[in-house]
Amino acid sequence: MNNKPFEPTCPLPLSTKKTIQLAHGGGGRLMQELIQKVFVQAFHNPMLESLHDGATWPVEKGTLAFTTDSYVVRPLFFPGGDIGSLAVNGTINDLAMCGAKPLYLSAGFILEEGLSMEVLQRVVNSMAEAARTAGVPIVTGDTKVVDRGKGDGIFINTSGVGLVPNGVRVLPTLIQPGDAILVSGDLGSHGVAVLSVREGLTFDGNVESDSAPLHRIVADLIDSGIEIHCLRDLTRGGLASVLNELAAAAKVGTMVEEPAIPVSEPVRGACELLGLDPLYVANEGRFVAIVPESQVEAALAVMHRHQAANQAAQIGIVTERDPSMVILRTVVGTHRVLDLLSGEQLPRIC
Amino acid sequence: MKYVDEFRDRAVATALAERIKQTVQRPWTIMEVCGGQTHSIVRFGLDSLLPKDLTLVHGPGCPVCVTSVSLIDQAVCLASLPNVIFCSFGDMLRVPGSRGDLFGVKAAGGDVRIIYSPLDALELARKHLDREVVCFAVGFETTAPAWAMAVTQAKQLGVTNFSLLIAHVLVPPAMEAILSSPQNRIQGFLAAGHVCTVMGYEEYEAIAQKYRVPIVVTGFEPLDVLEGVSMLVSQLEEGRVEVENQYVRSVSREGNRPARTLVDEVFEPAPRIWRGIGEIPASGLRLKSAYGAYDAEVKFQRELVQLSVGIEDPECQSGLVLQGLLKPMDCSAFGTRCTPEQPLGAPMVSSEGACAAYYRYRGHVKCEK
Numbered sequence A: 001m002n003n004k005p006f007e008p009t010c011p012l013p014l015s016t017k018k019t020i021q022l023a024h025g026g027g028g029r030l031m032q033e034l035i036q037k038v039f040v041q042a043f044h045n046p047m048l049e050s051l052h053d054g055a056t057w058p059v060e061k062g063t064l065a066f067t068t069d070s071y072v073v074r075p076l077f078f079p080g081g082d083i084g085s086l087a088v089n090g091t092i093n094d095l096a097m098c099g100a101k102p103l104y105l106s107a108g109f110i111l112e113e114g115l116s117m118e119v120l121q122r123v124v125n126s127m128a129e130a131a132r133t134a135g136v137p138i139v140t141g142d143t144k145v146v147d148r149g150k151g152d153g154i155f156i157n158t159s160g161v162g163l164v165p166n167g168v169r170v171l172p173t174l175i176q177p178g179d180a181i182l183v184s185g186d187l188g189s190h191g192v193a194v195l196s197v198r199e200g201l202t203f204d205g206n207v208e209s210d211s212a213p214l215h216r217i218v219a220d221l222i223d224s225g226i227e228i229h230c231l232r233d234l235t236r237g238g239l240a241s242v243l244n245e246l247a248a249a250a251k252v253g254t255m256v257e258e259p260a261i262p263v264s265e266p267v268r269g270a271c272e273l274l275g276l277d278p279l280y281v282a283n284e285g286r287f288v289a290i291v292p293e294s295q296v297e298a299a300l301a302v303m304h305r306h307q308a309a310n311q312a313a314q315i316g317i318v319t320e321r322d323p324s325m326v327i328l329r330t331v332v333g334t335h336r337v338l339d340l341l342s343g344e345q346l347p348r349i350c
Numbered sequence B: 001m002k003y004v005d006e007f008r009d010r011a012v013a014t015a016l017a018e019r020i021k022q023t024v025q026r027p028w029t030i031m032e033v034c035g036g037q038t039h040s041i042v043r044f045g046l047d048s049l050l051p052k053d054l055t056l057v058h059g060p061g062c063p064v065c066v067t068s069v070s071l072i073d074q075a076v077c078l079a080s081l082p083n084v085i086f087c088s089f090g091d092m093l094r095v096p097g098s099r100g101d102l103f104g105v106k107a108a109g110g111d112v113r114i115i116y117s118p119l120d121a122l123e124l125a126r127k128h129l130d131r132e133v134v135c136f137a138v139g140f141e142t143t144a145p146a147w148a149m150a151v152t153q154a155k156q157l158g159v160t161n162f163s164l165l166i167a168h169v170l171v172p173p174a175m176e177a178i179l180s181s182p183q184n185r186i187q188g189f190l191a192a193g194h195v196c197t198v199m200g201y202e203e204y205e206a207i208a209q210k211y212r213v214p215i216v217v218t219g220f221e222p223l224d225v226l227e228g229v230s231m232l233v234s235q236l237e238e239g240r241v242e243v244e245n246q247y248v249r250s251v252s253r254e255g256n257r258p259a260r261t262l263v264d265e266v267f268e269p270a271p272r273i274w275r276g277i278g279e280i281p282a283s284g285l286r287l288k289s290a291y292g293a294y295d296a297e298v299k300f301q302r303e304l305v306q307l308s309v310g311i312e313d314p315e316c317q318s319g320l321v322l323q324g325l326l327k328p329m330d331c332s333a334f335g336t337r338c339t340p341e342q343p344l345g346a347p348m349v350s351s352e353g354a355c356a357a358y359y360r361y362r363g364h365v366k367c368e369k
Helices: A029-043 A081-095 A117-134 A189-196 A215-223 A238-250 A267-275 A293-304 B011-025 B035-043 B069-079 B090-094 B103-106 B116-127 B142-159 B170-181 B193-199 B202-211 B220-237 B257-266 B289-294 B318-322 B354-361
Strands: A061-072 A101-112 A137-145 A154-164 A180-182 A231-235 A252-256 A287-291 A313-319 A326-329 A335-337 B028-034 B053-060 B086-088 B111-114 B132-137 B161-164 B188-192 B214-217 B244-245 B267-274 B278-287
Touching: A029 A117, A029 A137, A029 B111, A061 A081, A081 A101, A081 A117, A081 A154, A081 A215, A101 A117, A101 A215, A117 A137, A117 A154, A137 B161, A154 A267, A154 B053, A180 A293, A180 B170, A180 B220, A189 A267, A189 B090, A215 A293, A231 A238, A231 B069, A238 A287, A238 A326, A267 B132, A293 A313, A335 B214, A335 B354, B011 B220, B011 B318, B028 B220, B035 B188, B053 B170, B053 B220, B053 B318, B069 B086, B069 B132, B069 B161, B086 B090, B086 B103, B086 B116, B090 B111, B103 B111, B103 B214, B111 B161, B116 B132, B116 B142, B116 B161, B132 B142, B142 B161, B142 B257, B142 B289, B161 B202, B161 B278, B161 B289, B170 B202, B170 B278, B188 B193, B188 B220, B193 B257, B202 B244, B214 B220, B214 B354, B257 B267, B278 B289, B318 B354
Parallel strands: A101 A137, A252 A326, B028 B053, B028 B188, B086 B111, B086 B132, B132 B161, B188 B214, B214 B244
Antiparallel strands: A061 A154, A101 A154, A180 A287, A180 A313, A231 A287, A252 A313, A326 A335, B267 B278
C-alpha cells in the first residue's frame, strides 16, 4: 500500500500521458493540455499565446509571399535533422526562393494515436529551435489525431508568409540565355542520410542531412546588390529535376558541366554502391541561383560567407539551343540529356 | 573518389578512343553483354567517341528484362497473398507482367518490400515467424552466391518460412543462343565483368573457339569499356580469337572459388524462358532437391497452378532489342506508346534496360549533339 494521502483528482495527471490518444485531437481537456504544455511552451511568442483562431499582424506596403509544404519522412529522426527542423527550414526556404524575407509560420500536426509523447516533444522542440535559429516564429497551428495505423507517427504541414523587398523580382521567366547557373553546395547528403537510417545501411564518413535555412544567404545576396534572375531550392528530385523545371518554365536550354557539380566523397560512394545518381537525390539545404554571368564572382563571394553555402560553385550556363532541355557534359567530355526521372530511383540488383 | 575517378579520366578516355579509331580498319559489330555496360556507354556517351564503322549492340545482360512474363505474374500472385511478405530488389517492382506489376500489388495493400541483400530477407523471415517471406531471386551469376548463402543459412538456422521464386539466368547459354541464331551479326563480345568476377572466364574459352568469336572480359567504368573495346577490335583486326581479361582488378580466370562452390552446392542448371527470346536449355538455375523446401514454386504450387500462361504485349519488341537485332530508338513504340511511365516491356523500366538507358540519357525528344 502506498502512503500517499487521498487526492480527489485523477491519479495520473493529464500531462503524464506517455502516448498520443484520440482525445488529444478531440477539442477537450486533453487537447488543451497538449496545446499548452507542448506546443505553446515550445514555440512561445506573443502572437501564438493569444490563442486566437488565427494570427494577425499589421501589413507593410510591398509584396507578400505565401507558401505551404507538408512533411512526411521516415524515420522521423535522421543524421543531421528530423521532421521538425525539416518542416521549419523547408517552408522558410520556399519563401526565400521567392526573394522574400520570411515573417511567420503556421504548423499543422497530424498525429497518429499511440505516438510516444516523448517523440512528439523532441520533434516540437526541434521545430522551436529551428524557428528560433532562423528568427521566424510559429504563430498559429492545428492538431488532429488519427486512428492508429492511419498515419505514420507524425505528419506536419507548415505554411509561411514572407515579405518581398521592394524592387526584388525573382522569377523563372527572368532567366536569360548566357546566365550562369550556381549551386550553393554539395548535393545529395539529405537523401543519402535518410536512406542510410531507413534501410540500416552504413557508409564510411557518416553522411548528415544538409537541412538548413537559406533565407539569410538569399537576403545577403539581395542586400549585396547581386542581380538575381531566379532561385530554386533543391528538394525531392534533386538538381536534375529543378534544372528541368526551370528550363521548361523559361523555355531555355541549360548546359551543365558534370565535373563542376560538387558531391561529397561519402555521398558519391553511397550512390555508386546503390546505383543512384546524386543529381536526382534529395537535398534540404541547397539551392540553385541563376544570375547574369557578370554577377558570378560577386554572388559566389557572398555565398561563401555562409557555412551552408561555402562550397557554392558555378556548374553551368543557360543556352538558347535545346530549349526546355538540360544537357550534361560528362566527365569524359561527351554530352547527354539530363532528363526528369520517371518515378523513384530504385536501388539496382548488381 | 578512389576506384572511380581514375577510370573516368577524360584525357585517357580521349587517348583510348583515338587508339580505337586508329585500330579499326573495317566495319565490326560487337556486343556488350551486360546491361550495366550498356548504361555506362549511354550515360557517358561513349559510343559517340567511337568510329562510325564500329557498331555497338546491346546484349541480353539485364536480369530484370529477361525475366519472363509468367514469372512476373507468379510474383504478383504470391505478393498478393495475405500472409506473404514479398521481397524484391527495387528494379523488379516496375516491370509489367500480364496482370500488373509489384508496385500495383503494394498500392493494393500487398506487403512488398525492397531489399538490398538476400540476407536482409532472411532476417525478415526470422523476425516474422508467423508469416511467409518470399523472395524474387533475380539475377545472373553475380547475385546467385548471395541467394545461395541465404538458403544455406536458412537451412542451418531451421528457418522454414522463407522461400525463393527463382528467376536466375546464366550468361554463357544466352551468348550461345545469340551466336547460333541464323540472324546473328555479332563478331565479338565484351563479357560481363561482374559475372566473371564470380565465375571466372574458363567457360568462355570454349565458346570463343566453337563460334570463332573473340571475347574480352570488361568492367563498367568508361575507361574499362573503352579499353575492352580497344582490346576487342585489336583481336578482330588481327584475326585473333581469344578470351582476354580487361577487368584484371576484379576478375581472375578461375573466378571466386568459394562463391562458385556455394552456388554449386545449392543450385543446378535448368531450362529457362527468356522474355522476348523464348526457352534456352540449361540457361537458368533451380534449387537442388536438398534445398527444395525453399522453392516458392513448390511451396505455393496450389496458388500458382491456377495462373494462365503470361502473355507478352504483342507490340513490345524487347526480344529483338535483347538479342541485339533492334536499337531501342528504332522501335516504333519507343518514347510514344512505350515510356517508363507506361512501359510495354521490361527494358523500358529496368535500371539496366537498354530502352530505359536511351530514354533517360538520350532523351525522347531529339537533341542536337
